[in-house]
Amino acid sequence: MASHAPSGFDAPSSRFDAQRERLSAYFDGTARKAWIELTSDVKVSGIRATVRAGRDAMRELLLDWLPHDLRRTRLLDAGCGTGALSVLAARRGAEVVAVDVAAGLVAIAQERQPSFLGHGRIDWRVGDMLDPAHGQFVHVVAMDSLIHYRPEDIVATVTAFAARCERSMVFTFAPATPMLRAMHAAGKLFPRSDRAPAIVPVAEPQLVSKLHAALPEWRVARRERVGSGFYISHALELVRR
């Protein structure tokens, strides 16, 4: 497993750096066990089961937006967590670079990797998704890895991906629904005992117009929301014009 120090390149902002460090501590610390369980098939409580079902649906949706045949195709799984999406993409032939800042989750992902991936392969890395050392890609996927960043940092991150991406970028954000906004305002997306970094609700029209302004050579091709119990996430696909 390669490890890339996050500090060897320019992050979009010092706020991005600070949030990445908080996320690394959170996913490698208090949230680690819950996250490993959520991404496995062990039995979980009713609420978590709805989240798992929503996440399964979102993963399927994002994978459906990629070509079925991914042979000889370099794909970045940005914020790969425990690696489910990377494995499914590799099974379709992709050459996946799977990167996450939480070393403990990448270790689980490696343990879970099936021994046979057909034509595909996965290069697991610990580090920042924005590190240019990861190279150039045909597709970039970021499933729920940007939901803790502010809209300006999401736009800056996607803009940085665009410089390294040939065909499509698919990512999700937490849509600013009345319920998510209310939970955010009441601190409910930020359980104190866990010191969890808050999920940031994002208004889709503003995000899309900022993306179009920052990336004139790209357009939003598809968009879809997945809601399941306590899980709500909104996917966008950007393709070159």
Ligand SMILES: C[S@@+](CC[C@H](N)C(=O)[O-])C[C@H]1O[C@@H](n2cnc3c(N)ncnc32)[C@H](O)[C@@H]1O
């Ligand atoms: C909500 S989890 C989603 C994980 C995975 N994509 C999935 O859907 O199962 C968000 C992940 O993004 C990772 N992450 C957040 N910011 C990152 C960054 N700047 N570079 C690499 N990983 C990052 C976190 O460590 C965490 O594992």
